Amino acid sequence: xxxxxxxxxxxxxxxxxxxxxxxxxxxxxxxxxxxxxxxxxxxxxxxxxxxxxxxxxxxxxxxxxxxxxxxxxxxxxxxxxxxxxxxxxxxxxxxxxxxxxxxxxxxxxxxxxxxxxxxxxx
Amino acid sequence: xxxxxxxxxxxxxxxxxxxxxxxxxxxxxxxxxxxxxxxxxxxxxxxxxxxxxxxxxxxxxxxxxxxxxxxxxxxxxxxxxxxxxxxxxxxxxxxxxxxxxxxxxxxxxxxxxxxxxxxxxxxxxxxxxxxxxxxxxxxxxxxxxxxxxxxxxxxxxxxxxxxxxxxxxxxxxxxxxxxxxxxxxxxxxxxxxxxxxxxxxxxxxxxxxxxxxxxxxxxxxxxxxxxxxxxxxxxxxxxxxxxxxxxxxxxxxxxxxxxxxxxxxxxxxxxxxxxxxxxxxxxxxxxxxxxxxxxxxxxxxxxxxxxxxxxxxxxxxxxxxxxxxxxxxxxxxxxxxxxxxxxxxxxxxxxxxxxxxxx
Numbered sequence: 181x182x183x184x185x186x187x188x189x190x191x192x193x194x195x196x197x198x199x200x201x202x203x204x205x206x207x208x209x210x211x212x213x214x215x216x217x218x219x220x221x222x223x224x225x226x227x228x229x230x231x232x233x234x235x236x237x238x239x240x241x242x243x244x245x246x247x248x249x250x251x252x253x254x255x256x257x258x259x260x261x262x263x264x265x266x267x268x269x270x271x272x273x274x275x276x277x278x279x280x281x282x283x284x285x286x287x288x289x290x291x292x293x294x295x296x297x298x299x300x301x302x
Numbered sequence: 303x304x305x306x307x308x309x310x311x312x313x314x315x316x317x318x319x320x321x322x323x324x325x326x327x328x329x330x331x332x333x334x335x336x337x338x339x340x341x342x343x344x345x346x347x348x349x350x351x352x353x354x355x356x357x358x359x360x361x362x363x364x365x366x367x368x369x370x371x372x373x374x375x376x377x378x379x380x381x382x383x384x385x386x387x388x389x390x391x392x393x394x395x396x397x398x399x400x401x402x403x404x405x406x407x408x409x410x411x412x413x414x415x416x417x418x419x420x421x422x423x424x425x426x427x428x429x430x431x432x433x434x435x436x437x438x439x440x441x442x443x444x445x446x447x448x449x450x451x452x453x454x455x456x457x458x459x460x461x462x463x464x465x466x467x468x469x470x471x472x473x474x475x476x477x478x479x480x481x482x483x484x485x486x487x488x489x490x491x492x493x494x495x496x497x498x499x500x501x502x503x504x505x506x507x508x509x510x511x512x513x514x515x516x517x518x519x520x521x522x523x524x525x526x527x528x529x530x531x532x533x534x535x536x537x538x539x540x541x542x543x544x545x546x547x548x549x550x551x552x553x554x555x556x557x558x559x560x561x562x563x564x565x566x567x568x569x570x571x572x573x574x575x576x577x578x579x580x581x582x583x584x585x586x587x588x589x590x591x592x593x594x595x596x597x598x599x600x601x602x603x604x605x606x607x608x609x610x611x612x613x614x615x616x617x618x619x620x621x622x623x624x625x626x627x628x629x630x631x632x633x634x635x636x637x638x639x640x641x642x643x644x645x646x647x648x649x650x651x652x653x654x655x656x657x658x659x660x661x
Contacts, residue, residue: 182491182492182493183492183493183494185487185488185491185492186425186426186488186492188484189429189484189485189488190425199432199435210442211442211443211446213443213445213446213461214442214446214447215446215447215452234358236354236355236358236361236362257361257365257450258447259358259361259452260446260452260460261358261361273446
């Protein structure tokens with residue numbers, strides 16, 4: 181049994197400085213595959229609704245008539261199933277997390293196809 | 303005759319990481335009875351199986367618990383694969399083993415930290431959490447998430463780790479091993495730590511067996527119960543050896559976890575060297591019809607996933623028996639007769655995971 185077992189570690193720490201990141205000054209680096217949030221390149225979206233049907237938390241609502249795609253970022257569990265299932269690969273996972281919100285409805289992210297894109301798609 | 307008091311501990315208590323409540327009946331400083339009550343975090347995940355497609359449910363199984371998230375999806379996927387007769391590719395089995403062992407390392411290091419916090423060694427707690435970070439970084443680089451991995455799916459795994467990254471993981475774990483040895487030296491040899499843990503919360507081999515202990519709790523009492531020896535995933539190709547101690551007290555449980563952490567690092571090294579080339583998943587068609595018990599060794603002990611399907615996309619029944627649940631009777635037995643000051647140590651040496659227990 182010893183009593184000064186921590187001494188080596190403590191001395192090392194004193195020399196090395198903090199192990200944490202000084203957050204606001206130094207940005208955290210995300211890996212390329214970090215699952216942050218789901219993004220939709222709306223110009224390419226064909227509003228097939230597969231992502232909405234595949235979503236395990238029912239976070240995605242797609243409306244074919246009004247050409248709108250909506251995701252509830254608080255419901256989304258970023259499982260990537262929608263990205264896998266998307267036939268035109270317009271969905272992607274961004275490696276930065278969605279900003280924090282103070283109200284549930286602020287987490288609703290809605291995207292609609294721009295009117296000039298409609299003829300091109302049709 | 304001393305005066306009897308009832309001391310409530312939990313569900314919110316500085317040393318308890320998760321919500322479990324105890325009514326400790328005490329006489330002076332001695333606990334003579336402990337009445338546990340759980341169900342503060344019941345979420346109804348088992349019932350959810352009737353409402354979710356069985357492929358998607360792997361994600362729900364992932365969210366049963368944070369620390370052993372991967373083991374839960376592994377157990378669930380194994381059960382479904384067994385019912386449907388799916389042959390999982392070898393590479394996927396090895397990758398599953400690697401992630402499962404990484405989960406074990408991160409859970410055990412976390413436990414060491416929390417245990418240090420419980421006996422009042424704050425700086426050791428910080429050191430342990432610092433050492434857990436490299437493992438979480440590996441998780442993020444290989445799966446895209448730090449805690450809820452979401453890589454296990456029915457029929458294989460979702461992401462591949464290329465061979466260079468596998469070598470990188472082994473190298474990083476070697477560095478981690480050196481750092482870990484330094485910290486573990488404190489747990490094993492330090493006078494105050496030994497004084498606080500030795501002889502506390504003793505449970506004999508017979509009692510541990512009769513009360514159905516599992517995991518490190520059983521192994522610290524000399525019972526060599528380790529489900530990895532059964533040989534699920536790629537464990538049948540690796541040299542798995544149950545880590546057994548015989549003292550049966552909190553110190554022995556601490557030792558078991560320390561040695562298991564090093565054993566897990568060794569298993570990852572073995573698995574990374576043997577991982578064959580090939581596909582990582584197979585296409586799943588049809589739906590499960592039948593029932594199966596899948597047994598997986600979690601960091602806390604053996605977990606059983608019972609899955610019953612009737613040939614539709616929605617399963618009929620999903621049941622999880624987690625190790626904490628089987629360890630609670632033993633915990634009550636150990637708590638009776640202990641000192642009030644030792645209660646946090648005893649509860650933590652069992653590593654209770656209440657989120658798992660209540661689902």
